[in-house]
Every structure is written in C-alpha cells, then in structure tokens.
Amino acid sequence: MRIELSPADAGYISQLVKNGYFANEEEAVTATIANAREQYEAKVERLNAALQKGIDDIEAGRTVPYTPELLDELFAEAIAEEERGEPLEFDPDVIPRIL
Numbered sequence: 664m665r666i667e668l669s670p671a672d673a674g675y676i677s678q679l680v681k682n683g684y685f686a687n688e689e690e691a692v693t694a695t696i697a698n699a700r701e702q703y704e705a706k707v708e709r710l711n712a713a714l715q716k717g718i719d720d721i722e723a724g725r726t727v728p729y730t731p732e733l734l735d736e737l738f739a740e741a742i743a744e745e746e747r748g749e750p751l752e753f754d755p756d757v758i759p760r761i762l
Contacts, residue, residue: 709756
C-alpha cells in the first residue's frame with residue numbers, strides 16, 4: 664500500500680524521526696496508527712459501556728421522561744452554573760473539546 668501524506672503530516676513524521684523518537688518514517692507512521700487505533704477502540708468500549716448502562720437503567724425502571732419542562736430545568740441549571748462562574752463540564756465522547 665502506498666499512501667501520500669500532506670506536506671504538514673510528512674514534515675511532522677520527519678521531525679519525529681529527526682528528533683530521535685523513531686528510527687525511521689515507517690516506524691513513526693506505524694506507531695501513530697497504533698496509537699489512533701487504541702484511542703478509537705477505547706472510545707468504542709466507553710460507548711458500549713454507556714449503552715449497556717442505559718439499557719440496564721431502562722430495564723430497572725430508572726428513567727426520567729424527556730419533556731419540555733425537563734429541558735427547561737436543564738437549561739436553567741446550566742445558566743445558573745454559568746452565572747456562578749462554575750466551569751462547563753461535558754463528556755468529551757459526546758461533545759469533543761476544541762482547543
């Protein structure tokens with residue numbers, strides 16, 4: 664398989680090799696793909712665990728009906744937290760953090 668990298672990505676890989684992190688470009692690309700695979704598989708595991716928790720909660724009757732009133736309550740809580748200067752908390756698997 665032959666893959667063309669963007670100039671920026673090729674430069675990044677070359678820099679990793681130049682700085683001694685890897686012996687050659689192939690090793691750097693292989694390690695990068697392995698790292699991405701691990702992150703993806705961990706995310707899938709977290710998703711499956713969350714889905715199972717939801718299924719378990721539904722089967723046990725631990726549910727809250729989704730209503731306009733519930734949505735209003737959630738918005739009011741979020742606004743109050745923001746006004747108190749509390750940091751925004753979110754699940755990065757649901758809403759990725761953009762830096």
